[in-house]
Amino acid sequence: MLRIVKGMLSFLFVLFLLSGCNTSKVDIFQYKNSYVGDNNAVSHILNSLPSNNHLKGFELETKEKPYGIIIHYHLEIEEGYEQTVxxxxxxxxxxxQNVELIKFDFEGMxxxxxxxxxxxxxxxxxxEFTNKEELEDLIQDHLKDQDKVKQLFN
Structure with a gap:
């Protein structure tokens, strides 16, 4: 009986390890050409972005143009508000494709x-961007120039 229990525990342990190794990141560009009204797509995109662990929630503004998203974050963002925005x-x-305005709310800021x-x-x-690598390069190139970043937020 003890032998059977040990065998079952070993099997469950191996199964647990294999299931943990099978987690793969979702390609965020599978949501390319989504619409602001697609709550599911917006949610998946926001949960794939940096600072997602600080995300409190979001609202979709779809009744009239410009269509937009309001994103609520907890106040503490490690990489800075401007970088997150x-x-x-x-x-x-x-x-x-149809979002024109995004509002970021960091608990009142x-x-x-x-x-x-x-x-x-x-x-x-x-x-025109079709993959994460090109978009990352664009963002990182522009983040290097802090004066230019400051101009965007003034």
Missing amino acids: LYNSTYLFSLI EYEMTKGNLEKWYGRDLN
Whole structure:
């Protein structure tokens, strides 16, 4: 009897280890061309972005144009508010085709980003990006110039 229990425990342990090894990250660009009204897609995108562990919730503004998203975060963001706003709005504008406005609420401290302003700042149409690597390169290149980042937020 003890032998059977040991065998079952060993089997369950191996099964547990294998299931843990099978977790793969979802390609965020599978949500390319989503719409602001697709709550599921917006939720998956937000939960795949940095600072997702500080996400409190979000609201979709879909009744009238400009369509937008309001994202609520806990106040403590390690990499800084500006970096979070820049990074997350770049991804959201690239992936969601009809979003024009994103409001970030860090427990009362608010930032607002429009697609037009961000595309003008980058000098690029954000809809043209088709993979994470290209978009990451764009973001990282622009984050290097802190004066330019400050200009975007003033």
